[in-house]
Amino acid sequence: MIGRWRAELRDAALEAEFRREQLEANADWVGRDAVVGALVYSSFGITDVFALGWTATALGLVALRLGFLGFVLWVRASVRRGPSLLLDAPVAVGVQALALAIMLVVTTARSAEAATNHLSFTLLMLALFVIVPDRLVRVAATTTLAIVGYVLVGLAVYDMDASERATHVMTLVGFGAVGVMAAGQHHRVRREEFLVLREQRRTNALLVDEVERREALESELQWLADHDPLTGVPNRRALLRLAEQAASAARASASHMGVLVIDADHFKDVNDRFGHGIGDLALQRIASVCQSALRLGDAIGRTGGEEFVVVLPATDLDQSKAMAVRLRDAVAATDPRDGVPALSISVGVATFDPRHDMLEDVVQRADRAMYAAKGAGRGTVECAVDCPSES
Numbered sequence: 001m002i003g004r005w006r007a008e009l010r011d012a013a014l015e016a017e018f019r020r021e022q023l024e025a026n027a028d029w030v031g032r033d034a035v036v037g038a039l040v041y042s043s044f045g046i047t048d049v050f051a052l053g054w055t056a057t058a059l060g061l062v063a064l065r066l067g068f069l070g071f072v073l074w075v076r077a078s079v080r081r082g083p084s085l086l087l088d089a090p091v092a093v094g095v096q097a098l099a100l101a102i103m104l105v106v107t108t109a110r111s112a113e114a115a116t117n118h119l120s121f122t123l124l125m126l127a128l129f130v131i132v133p134d135r136l137v138r139v140a141a142t143t144t145l146a147i148v149g150y151v152l153v154g155l156a157v158y159d160m161d162a163s164e165r166a167t168h169v170m171t172l173v174g175f176g177a178v179g180v181m182a183a184g185q186h187h188r189v190r191r192e193e194f195l196v197l198r199e200q201r202r203t204n205a206l207l208v209d210e211v212e213r214r215e216a217l218e219s220e221l222q223w224l225a226d227h228d229p230l231t232g233v234p235n236r237r238a239l240l241r242l243a244e245q246a247a248s249a250a251r252a253s254a255s256h257m258g259v260l261v262i263d264a265d266h267f268k269d270v271n272d273r274f275g276h277g278i279g280d281l282a283l284q285r286i287a288s289v290c291q292s293a294l295r296l297g298d299a300i301g302r303t304g305g306e307e308f309v310v311v312l313p314a315t316d317l318d319q320s321k322a323m324a325v326r327l328r329d330a331v332a333a334t335d336p337r338d339g340v341p342a343l344s345i346s347v348g349v350a351t352f353d354p355r356h357d358m359l360e361d362v363v364q365r366a367d368r369a370m371y372a373a374k375g376a377g378r379g380t381v382e383c384a385v386d387c388p389s390e391s
Helices: 012-043 045-052 056-081 083-087 089-109 114-131 136-157 162-226 236-253 267-274 276-293 317-332 359-375
Strands: 257-264 299-304 307-312 345-352 381-383
Touching: 012 045, 012 056, 012 083, 012 089, 012 114, 012 162, 045 056, 045 089, 056 089, 089 114, 089 136, 114 136, 114 162, 136 162, 162 236, 236 257, 236 299, 236 307, 236 359, 257 267, 257 276, 257 317, 257 359, 267 276, 276 299, 276 307, 276 317, 307 317, 317 345, 317 381, 345 359, 359 381
Parallel strands: 345 381
Antiparallel strands: 257 307, 257 345, 299 307
């Protein structure tokens, strides 16, 4: 995944992603460190004055150092406005080249202070490893060119014997090699951390997706446990639970509760003539029309086949009968469409008396009344007690 010599991710797209992710953090710490380094670099102008006195050369070196500080501050401000500048080679190379050029000028002007210049140049190389983030090839090339340039200038201006020159060169090369190795290791570690974090994010995203999928599945299973999958209304179990709750409320308030049993007329003929697909659409339409016609708090459920049961809380016999007629008329008024023929329903009506009724008995009375409605010619409403029938 990570190249041995370049210390970069072998996948170009992944390397680009790493650099984009590190961009703002790099821009912040590189800019800060560059400014600190430039401040230290410019402060060495004091040593120029001490070494050369208040001469034009010393003042020129001070001006160069201050100019470099100003340039770094400008680059810092530009990078803060647009961190992507940090990815542009000319910006980083410009800062480094200017610093090295000034260093070579200082070396030439203060040629008698080889040891001091040597130490300053070593510190400058250290700064290069800091302000060139995550680019091992670039920092290695820059360091190599800097050493070569410094050595060439040193050969021209320093008064040293061969042993001293060899010592200086070997020190610089050794320092540069160690710096490149350390930078390479640092770059690899950062990319390894990036890969681990990226894998963690991917795993977390998969876990979140799995949790959401399981929650959706659990919600769907819960819905299916309480609803008829064809019509979307409560199934028999859920409707009986709602009916028990309404019956308990009726007992507490000493009020009546209406129960309607609805059956689709001639449903077998619809299936035989038009197919089960149309039969399913017919049941869906009956459930939808009835549900739309009910009041807030009423409940309808499919209890099996083409049969539905409606629970009407706080509703007496006359009100229950009126609701049954309303539902019958709403279904009868539905226009045939989508291949579904004209529909009709037969409705049986019963009421729950909290003083002596059991819920199961009321449902059975309404069911018998529904069969009586079918026997009366279908598309009719019949009551389980002595009340006028509605044809």
